[in-house]
Amino acid sequence: xxxxxxxxxxxxxxxxxxxxxxxVAHCYRMTGSYPDAEDVVQETWLKAVRGVAAFEGRSSLKTxxxxxxxxxxxxxxxxxxxxxxxxxLGAPSDDPGxxxxxxxxxxxxxxxxxxxxxxxxxxVVQRESVRLALVAALQxxxxxxxxxxxxxxxxxxxxxxxxxxxxxxxxxxxSLLQRARSRLDELDLDDRPPPGPEHELxxxxxxxxxxxxxxxxxxxxHDDFSLExxxxxxxxxxxDVCLPFLERAFSAPGGAPRLLPTRANGQPxxxxxxxxxxxxxxxxxxxxxxxxxxxxxxxxRLVTAAGLPAQ
Numbered sequence: 001x002x003x004x005x006x007x008x009x010x011x012x013x014x015x016x017x018x019x020x021x022x023x024v025a026h027c028y029r030m031t032g033s034y035p036d037a038e039d040v041v042q043e044t045w046l047k048a049v050r051g052v053a054a055f056e057g058r059s060s061l062k063t064x065x066x067x068x069x070x071x072x073x074x075x076x077x078x079x080x081x082x083x084x085x086x087x088x089l090g091a092p093s094d095d096p097g098x099x100x101x102x103x104x105x106x107x108x109x110x111x112x113x114x115x116x117x118x119x120x121x122x123x124v125v126q127r128e129s130v131r132l133a134l135v136a137a138l139q140x141x142x143x144x145x146x147x148x149x150x151x152x153x154x155x156x157x158x159x160x161x162x163x164x165x166x167x168x169x170x171x172x173x174x175s176l177l178q179r180a181r182s183r184l185d186e187l188d189l190d191d192r193p194p195p196g197p198e199h200e201l202x203x204x205x206x207x208x209x210x211x212x213x214x215x216x217x218x219x220x221x222h223d224d225f226s227l228e229x230x231x232x233x234x235x236x237x238x239x240d241v242c243l244p245f246l247e248r249a250f251s252a253p254g255g256a257p258r259l260l261p262t263r264a265n266g267q268p269x270x271x272x273x274x275x276x277x278x279x280x281x282x283x284x285x286x287x288x289x290x291x292x293x294x295x296x297x298x299x300x301r302l303v304t305a306a307g308l309p310a311q
Contacts, residue, residue: 012052015061016045021118023069025130029150030073032083032109032139034116034305040076044069059161066155067165070147074166077143083109085136085295086228086235093234096244100232102298108230109136111283111297113306114263129154132265132283132295137187141180144168148176149184198286199261202268205284205291206259212250214243222292229296262306271303272296277311278303 020041027037027044047068055064084106112130129150138146144166151157151165159173166173201220208216218239226237227245236242250256257279259270268291270282281302285293304310 012048024116027069027073028112029135032135034110034112040072043072070165074143081107082139083107085109086233089233092237094241096241098234100234102231103233104231111264111281115307130265133189137184137189141183145176145180148173149180152177198268202261209259210256212256214247220290222290226293260308262308271306271308
């Protein structure tokens with residue numbers, strides 16, 4: 001390796017290390033999966049290492065890395081189905097006694113623990129753009145529309161840079177953006193909570209849940225509260241269905257799991273623990289001072305990814 005190549009390799013490593021959390025967030029928005037995002041970012045690193053010697057500096061190294069990552073995501077998405085949450089599959093069940101069975105044949109949307117996003121300042125910047133409802137809505141967009149929308153609306157890239165990244169014309173980029181915005185407007189993403197005591201609300205929910213106190217739970221959830229669990233297609237909506245379902249779950253051997261507070265997707269979240277260890281991550285949506293939605297992701301690895309203990 002030449003003496004000139006060594007500083008360039010070190011420069012790449014430093015820049016990539018600083019940018020890595022933001023690249024993971026970008027690839028998560030694109031793919032809807034934290035594990036897939038990690039894989040794509042690793043692929044981005046390998047491609048960058050192979051290509052850095054030929055990097056000509058016509059754009060910033062940051063832009064170059066995002067370009068590699070975006071195209072790696074597009075390649076990944078070319079042979080994957082749209083990722084969904086249970087509510088995206090059909091109407092809720094009105095039977096709290098309904099059988100809830102896992103279906104791993106479905107391409108499920110996953111959460112993104114805030115701990116992955118790096119330092120607290122970066123987390124604040126990224127939270128709005130990784131909301132669970134927004135990432136689920138992005139899955140309705142074709143991959144190129146999704147990429148154009150994210151590069152413009154999240155990263156504030158000009159149309160010329162987006163066109164260069166996607167290999168299309170500037171008018172084509174403008175068309176992609178127009179169609180993406182129109183589709184997202186149809187999906188009505190009014191899920192952004194005003195600033196409020198989310199930590200206190202989560203604490204009340206956890207205390208009520210662990211005490212198996214459905215009356216106390218009722219006080220912190222909306223009438224139209226919805227309950228989902230990945231990878232289970234059956235889901236529930238409305239307190240008259242959700243609370244009886246939870247009561248049934250509480251009566252199972254071992255009772256209610258232990259919950260520890262954290263954050264994911266810029267939202268209140270909780271790691272769930274059974275006596276033998278973690279069993280998944282809850283992500284909550286707040287509306288008007290109460291919870292309107294709870295989604296549990298049955299994947300123990302998410303608990304430690306969220307910065308919580310393994311036991």
